Amino acid sequence: MPWKERYxxxxxxxxxxxxxxxxGGKRCCFRVVVDLSPACGPEGIKPDDLTxxxxxxxxxxxxxxxxxxxxxxxxxxxxxxxxxxxxxxADKLRxxxxxxxEIAAHGFKHEDVSLLSKDDEHARLERTTAILxxxxxxxxxxxxxxARPGDKFAGGxxxxxxxxxxxxGGYDYFGNGLADDAxxxxxSDFASRRAILALPYYYHFDDQFFLLFxxxxxxxxxxxxxxxxxxxxxxxxxxRGRHFSMVLHPHAIAWPNRLHMLEQFLDxxxxxxxxxxxxxxxxxxxxxxxxxxxxxxxxxxxxWQDHPxxxx
Amino acid sequence: xxxTTGSTDGLDRxxxxxxxxxxxxxxxxxxxxxxxxxNGARIAVNFTADFDTMLLRRLLNEPPQQLAKGEFGxxxxxxxxxxxxxxxxxxxxxxxxxxxxxxxxESLRAAARSGxxxxxxxxxxxxxxxxALERDHLTKTIAAxxxxxxxxxxxxxxxxxxxxxLEHGFIYTSxxxxxxxxxxxxxxxxxxxxxxLPFHYAIDDAMFFSFAWLGSDNSAQRMMDPDHVEExxxxxFEQCYRDGGYMNVCMHPFVSGRALRIAMLDRLINRMKAxxxxxxxxxxxxxxxxxxxx
Numbered sequence: 001m002p003w004k005e006r007y008x009x010x011x012x013x014x015x016x017x018x019x020x021x022x023x024g025g026k027r028c029c030f031r032v033v034v035d036l037s038p039a040c041g042p043e044g045i046k047p048d049d050l051t052x053x054x055x056x057x058x059x060x061x062x063x064x065x066x067x068x069x070x071x072x073x074x075x076x077x078x079x080x081x082x083x084x085x086x087x088x089x090a091d092k093l094r095x096x097x098x099x100x101x102e103i104a105a106h107g108f109k110h111e112d113v114s115l116l117s118k119d120d121e122h123a124r125l126e127r128t129t130a131i132l133x134x135x136x137x138x139x140x141x142x143x144x145x146x147a148r149p150g151d152k153f154a155g156g157x158x159x160x161x162x163x164x165x166x167x168x169g170g171y172d173y174f175g176n177g178l179a180d181d182a183x184x185x186x187x188s189d190f191a192s193r194r195a196i197l198a199l200p201y202y203y204h205f206d207d208q209f210f211l212l213f214x215x216x217x218x219x220x221x222x223x224x225x226x227x228x229x230x231x232x233x234x235x236x237x238x239x240r241g242r243h244f245s246m247v248l249h250p251h252a253i254a255w256p257n258r259l260h261m262l263e264q265f266l267d268x269x270x271x272x273x274x275x276x277x278x279x280x281x282x283x284x285x286x287x288x289x290x291x292x293x294x295x296x297x298x299x300x301x302x303x304w305q306d307h308p309x310x311x312x
Numbered sequence: 313x314x315x316t317t318g319s320t321d322g323l324d325r326x327x328x329x330x331x332x333x334x335x336x337x338x339x340x341x342x343x344x345x346x347x348x349x350x351n352g353a354r355i356a357v358n359f360t361a362d363f364d365t366m367l368l369r370r371l372l373n374e375p376p377q378q379l380a381k382g383e384f385g386x387x388x389x390x391x392x393x394x395x396x397x398x399x400x401x402x403x404x405x406x407x408x409x410x411x412x413x414x415x416x417x418e419s420l421r422a423a424a425r426s427g428x429x430x431x432x433x434x435x436x437x438x439x440x441x442x443x444a445l446e447r448d449h450l451t452k453t454i455a456a457x458x459x460x461x462x463x464x465x466x467x468x469x470x471x472x473x474x475x476x477x478l479e480h481g482f483i484y485t486s487x488x489x490x491x492x493x494x495x496x497x498x499x500x501x502x503x504x505x506x507x508x509l510p511f512h513y514a515i516d517d518a519m520f521f522s523f524a525w526l527g528s529d530n531s532a533q534r535m536m537d538p539d540h541v542e543e544x545x546x547x548x549f550e551q552c553y554r555d556g557g558y559m560n561v562c563m564h565p566f567v568s569g570r571a572l573r574i575a576m577l578d579r580l581i582n583r584m585k586a587x588x589x590x591x592x593x594x595x596x597x598x599x600x601x602x603x604x605x606x
Contacts, residue, residue, distance in 0.1 A: 004415060007366055009380050012416060014387045114375060150530065154523040155377030179383040181571060202570070203523055204535060214530040228537035229572065236571035304414045307452065309445045311370060311411070311436050 003190035003302045009198075010184050011298045017240040020182060021290060027274035028238045029283050031199070031245040032077040033175065034066065035208075036085055037110040038251070039149050042157075044111030045084055058251030059089060065254040066262075067096070073266045077248075078280040080106035080144035080175060083128040086135045097136045102279040104142035104175060105132055113145065114159040125165050141281045144175035146247060147203070149214045154203035163188040167196050173284035176201035182243045183287040185297045195293045197284050199245065204229045206247040211258060223261045230265050238272050243283075339500040343491045344606050347557065353591035355553045356598050357584060358509060358560045360486060361393055362469060363408040365415065365566060368437040382566050386416040389569015390423070396574055398426050400581050405595040407433035407469040407486070410453030413460040424461035429594040432457070432468035432482070439471045450476060467509075467595050474498075474506050484509055484599035486560060494558055494602055507599050511560040515548055517541070517567040538576035549584060558598075 022029055038045060038055035049055060070077055079093075079101055086093050086103075097103050107113065108124035116124070125143075132140045143166050145156040156176045163186055166174060177184060177198025185195040203209050210226035212218060234244045253262055269275060278286070306312050349356050366382030390406075397404045406423050408430060413420060424430055435449035450472055458464045467484045468477060474497055477485065484507040485497070491510060498505035518525045520536040545561065552559045568577060584590050593601070 007370060007379065007415060008383050008386070009376070010383070010387065012387065012418060013391065152524060152530070153375060153378050155375075155381055158376050160376070176377070178377055178380040180388055181384075184387075204521065204570075204572075209523070209533065209535050213533065213535075218531045220531075220533070222535070225535065225537040225540065228539050229535075232538050232572035232575060233570070236575040239575075240571060242571070302414075303417070309440070309448060310452075 003187075003299070004304060005190070008179075009186045010179050011187075012300055013298070014180050014184065015182055015291065015296070017242060020241055022241075022276045023286055024276070025274075026276035027241050028234075028272070028276065029243040030234075030269060030275045030277050031243070031280055031283055032070065032075055033144070033245060033247045033280065034077050034079045035106065035144075035146050035247055035249050036063075036079050036081045036089075037106055037146070037148075040110055041148065041150060042112035042115060044107065044109030045082060050088075054251040057254070058249065059092070062250035062254035063092070065256075065259055066248065066250045067099075069259060069263055069266070070101075071099070073263075073270070075266070075277055076100045076102070076279050078102040078104050078142065078175070080104050080146060081132065082106045082108065082110045083131040084109045086132050090135045093135055094137075097138070102142070102281050103132060103136045103138075103140060104144055104280060105129065105140040105171075106144045106146065110146075110148065112148075112151075112157045113162055114157045116159065118159075118161045118165075121159055121161055122165055125169050129169055139170070141172040142175050142199075142284065143171050143173075146176055146201070147206070147208075149208060154206070154209060156201070163196055164194075167194060171196065172288065173197040173199050173280060175199050175280060178202065181237065183283065183291075185293045187297070187299070190299060193293065193297060193299065195297060197288055199280055199283060200243055201245065201247065205233060205245065207253045207258075208247075208249050211252040223258050227261050227265055231268060234269060234272070238275070336500050339502070340498055341490055342496040342498070342502070342505075344494050344496070344602065347493060347602065348605060349591050350601055351591075352589065354556045354589035355549075356558050356591045356593055357549070358486075358558075358593065358595050358598055359397060359402060359404040359563065360469070360511065360560055360595060361390070361404060361406045361563045361565055361568070362433055363390060363406050363412055363416075363420075363565055364433070364437055365412060367409050367411060367415075371437055385564060385566030385569055386412070386419065389565030389567070390416065390419040392569045392571075392574050393563065393565055394419070394423050394426055394428065396577060396581075397428065400585070400592075402581065402592040403427050403429065403594040403597065405429040405431055405467065405486075407431050407467075408457070409433050409437050410435040410449070410456040413456040417460050420457075420460050424463070429467070429596045430457055430461050430463070430465060431595065432465045432470060432472075434470045434472070446472065447476060450480060454480060467599065469511075475504060478504055478506060483507065483603060484595060486511055486595055489513070492552070492557065494598075507602055509558070509560055509595050509598060511562045515545055515560065516562040517573065518564050521567045521570075521573070522564070538572050542576050542580055545580060546583060549580075553587060553590070
């Protein structure tokens with residue numbers, strides 16, 4: 001097996017806590033990601049997905065309320081936006097970008113790219129980049145592939161080609177990396193050490209899995225548990241000097257009782273004096289400069305052997 | 313079993329078949345009552361980590377992000393667990409698939425250097441049905457572990473057959489939960505016993521924190537927080553401590569290695585250590601004591 005292909009995406013051991021440095025001597029990076037996709041299926045956003053109460057609230061009252069909270073706390077977030085939503089909500093996106101929030105790509109229409117041919121995935125990626133650049137006036141630097149509520153797994157889908165296509169398309173980072181809780185390099189080719197920076201994502205810090213997940217009627221409403229997960233992770237990562245990120249869905253988190261919980265959490269974060277509040281691109285640029293793949297990606301030669309009767 | 317007729321003979325045959333099966337199964341298990349531990353300890357607590365990382369996800373052909381989720385265990389989680397147990401001077405047991413020796417050899421060597429036990433968790437997280445291939449997988453795992461850490465495994469968490477395990481020098485398994493107390497598994501006539509150090513799925517981090525665990529569907533997810541699980545596990549510990557006994561905490565480095573859960577385990581261990589008579593051996597130490605004393 002060449003390297004550890006189809007098993008691992010990065011090197012054998014993560015960066016240790018004491019080696020991590022953040023700008024200005026800060027202790028821990030704090031990132032907020034807002035998913036602007038309405039709930040949809042693996043084919044991506046369809047007309048009917050835009051006509052649900054949640055989809056309406058998420059783009060109107062919910063979005064306004066969430067942005068109000070972020071503003072009050074002085075937080076610049078990263079908005080992960082499907083290209084078709086950028087077409088529909090161009091004015092809103094320009095306002096968010098104008099206020100200093102980052103606009104990142106979230107697929108052409110938040111479809112499952114593992115169901116597409118490479119050519120189709122490539123064409124959609126190019127079109128997405130062009131649409132976001134035209135709407136926002138700046139090329140997106142980051143790409144997200146976050147989970148849809150009906151996905152069997154909670155990590156978001158990629159295809160075998162996604163990382164190569166993102167590198168070809170000039171992207172600086174991939175937004176939902178699960179192999180670490182600090183930024184890390186996702187290798188697309190071992191021989192050439194071609195790699196993209198992956199920013200950490202984990203589903204226990206994603207609101208959608210705690211708030212009437214996967215749909216109304218399931219009875220699963222646990223904002224208190226979500227709060228405790230956020231707080232426990234932030235406190236632990238702050239002590240270690242690593243990184244914290246959360247993913248928010250306006251239709252879910254902005255409902256008043258839940259939004260109050262978010263405010264309580266942001267108030268708690270404020271009590272930690274050395275947090276570095278960063279957009280995803282700020283975090284990615286710092287990491288790529290301070291811990292570049294050329295010096296910090298440590299790929300040991302594979303010792304994997306193929307055996308009859310075993311996985312290859 | 314005859315289930316097609318309500319005749320008296322048919323019903324009698326049903327009863328006889330069920331009685332025979334129950335008696336046969338019962339005769340293969342013997343619980344060790346009134347267990348005693350060295351130095352008058354009231355309870356032995358085994359911390360055990362199943363070092364699957366992405367191997368089971370790969371075996372089940374799950375998508376790339378699932379593999380990356382597992383990879384966290386090898387790149388990050390295992391190192392944090394080693395650090396946590398070393399800081400408490402606790403010897404843990406790491407049940408590793410043999411193939412992990414080719415993916416994360418450094419972490420296994422580091423764990424062994426710290427005195428943690430490296431035990432078998434199948435070659436690639438499955439026990440083949442074909443006897444020759446099962447034997448091949450077990451011997452490959454033994455060889456891989458011995459080559460990596462310099463010592464043959466004597467324990468397993470697997471459904472490998474008892475006879476095969478005994479033939480290869482294994483002294484215990486940690487697989488089943490037919491009782492919360494350690495127990496013997498044997499042939500129905502009591503011959504060829506092997507010790508079982510039981511773990512329970514309710515004292516298993518993945519049940520509470522790993523999305524889609526064991527194929528559970530989305531509406532069945534019960535995503536919990538560390539405080540909740542800490543209290544569940546603490547209550548289990550309190551009961552076992554009061555009665556005198558045994559507790560096995562089953563962790564997965566890709567789950568428990570997350571920073572928020574390392575902090576929870578640290579609190580849990582501190583609460584346990586605050587009581588007198590709590591012994592934290594690895595599984596091999598516990599097994600050797602039981603085999604010698606009972």
